[in-house]
Amino acid sequence: MPREKFHTLTEPMFYILLCLRKECCGMDIMGQVEKLTSGRVKVGPGTLYNLLEQFLSAGMIEETKVEGRRRSYILTHKGNSMLEDEFKRLKTLVSDYQMLTGEEESV
């Protein structure tokens, strides 16, 4: 059975949505993600562009303002709940790992 779109988020998806919890211009997202992850996760411009388009058409984000080439977006209720779902999923993974390995603080 095909996996539902955005049921699980890739790292670039996760961090872009995370950045858009507050209104943010598309151009600034690449820098924000890099800063947030200390350079571990990098979002390329093509990936950013196409993900923003996909999030928009899925109703996960909405455009807030357009100033020349600068477009700003913010997470919608749907986007927010998907981000929360992903967070819960990740937390479950972590908790399962901790339960089986007994490692709590080190993770």
Added chain:
Amino acid sequence: MRMIKHRREEFLLFDYAGVEKHLVKMAAKGWRLVDIEFGTWTYERMEPAKIRYSVTYIPTVSAFDPAKTAEKDRMDEYCKIAGWEKVADWNQMQIYCSEDPEAVDIETDESVRLEAIRKSMRKTFLVSNILLLCVFAIQGCNQRLSYRVNPVSYLSQNSNLIAIGLIVFGITVTLINLLYYLYWINKSKRLIAEGGRCAEVRFYRPFAYGSLAIVLGILVIYIFSFTSGDTTLLFLGALAGLFLIIYLVRKTSVIMRRKGVDQLLNKIVTFIVDIVLAIVLVSVIAWAGTKMVLDDEKEYEIFISGDQEWHIYQDEIPVKVEDLIDVDYEHASYVTRTENESILLKFGQYMQQSYATDENTYYMSMDYDVVEVKADFLYDMCLEGYLKRYDKYDDWGRYDEIDIYESAVIDRLYQMQYDGEYGNEWIICSDDLIIWLYADWELTEEEMEDFVLAASKKV
């Protein structure tokens, strides 16, 4: 020293990796891509350099969009921030370059890249290939209709055989393209699910150049198969006209793109220009073809018998009435109606009309086809075409096989029968010949043998 180079590059629209590698190689050789137009890639000379190229896709843009659109501007801006400069675009494909080895890759999520490619291909690659398949299918149906009207006449013309060859080849190549795309998509999905990248496109460029060479080869053979210089000129003119139309239609679209004309208006104007130019080309070809036929009209004498006027032609025909019976007609018209030869068979339609000066005297005439089947496997099919030629008429007669005495010349003989009565219409099979004959008198078997011998010598 040449500073600009134009090349026709054969890439599948989804082969981003192939394009990237190719452009890196070209830059290393000192050629930087500056533009893509009409499928022609333009390179400018520069100092050989190590330049990175990266390709991405904007599924929502079209080849008919203005050169600058909000979507392209936005993508260009994002890429610029990441250190990439726009080089050119080809439909939804956007090409960027960077001299910074540290610049972040344009695509950092393979599943997103694949999704963008899939959406882009649905809009361009799939639509154009499916349309092409439909065009080939329609052409195939047209050819089948022509074949069914008269299979022998159809197969005796190399132009028809070449048309079939090109249609079959076109369908095969288009299907390979479509199937290869489906294979590539599925393989890429699997690789990405395993944590890898989109699949590489392999062997397409040699396949594309090979296909192009085959089409050119077929066209060259076709051109050399013409026996008349006028026909060669007409064909070359039509081909040049076709290329001119393609150029003008594309140029129209590109000029409108550059002037920032809206996508819908660009599509409408391009479509109208295409239709108008196609009508002009077809009209010019039809006019030139008709003129050629009229200019080529055979000379004839006029013979008047009573109040009737007859045209007397003196074509060389394989068999005359005089070859079969002991007569000497002063006024007879010998006409070659058709004479075609292909690699499969040779087909001629001939007739002799004999006219007496005295209206009450009747001279013998005849009408016949001679088919020389070069490809053995076609013999029965051609014969069947003749035997069934009147099947569509309910009240017409049918051909019956006639017993013949041991003939060294005739293998099989059929005669037309109308309601139990035989008419003077035969189909004679002899070796690789099929002869359909209608005569004003009932030929004896000896006359038929003479006919076959005369026809086989001259065909």
